[in-house]
Amino acid sequence: MDERKRDSIVAYLQRRMAEFDITPEAIAASIAEDQRRLNAVKYRDAAGNSWDGHGAAPQWVVKATSAGQSLEHFVVEVSRQQDAPKRSNVDWNQDPFAGSRLATSKVVHADVR
Structure with a gap:
């Protein structure tokens, strides 16, 4: 930029x-x-519900454990929290400033072969 x-x-x-x-x-x-x-967050399900492990268990944890699922199944790994995926692929065609005066500079693409 x-x-x-x-x-x-x-x-x-x-x-x-x-x-x-x-x-x-x-x-x-x-x-x-x-x-x-x-x-x-210590526990998360596939739907994105999360729980820090403190206080009363939320309904989704109660339902899952009542159905026989172990609480360990929902443990969030610490390494996954710290290694959040980076935004590497940016679609500049979806630029929120397109059409405004903030997008007045012209982009010059080099022909790379």
Whole structure:
């Protein structure tokens, strides 16, 4: 991404944050809370339901264990939490800024053979 486009996106985000009275500290706190919640998950089922193992077991755990499934089946591996898949394939055709003045720079593709 060239520097002008980056600066345009940053300016746009700063204007939107000011419009909704969002501070960088609020964003950082929200990200930290999300990370804390994700790291606290100890059990997860195929439907995406999760449980940190504290307090009363949620209904999905109760149903599964009543049906004979072991709780160990739902254990989330720590290495899988830390090695979250990276976004490597970006479809720039789905650019949310397409058609706006933030997408004014032209992309030049080199013919590589």
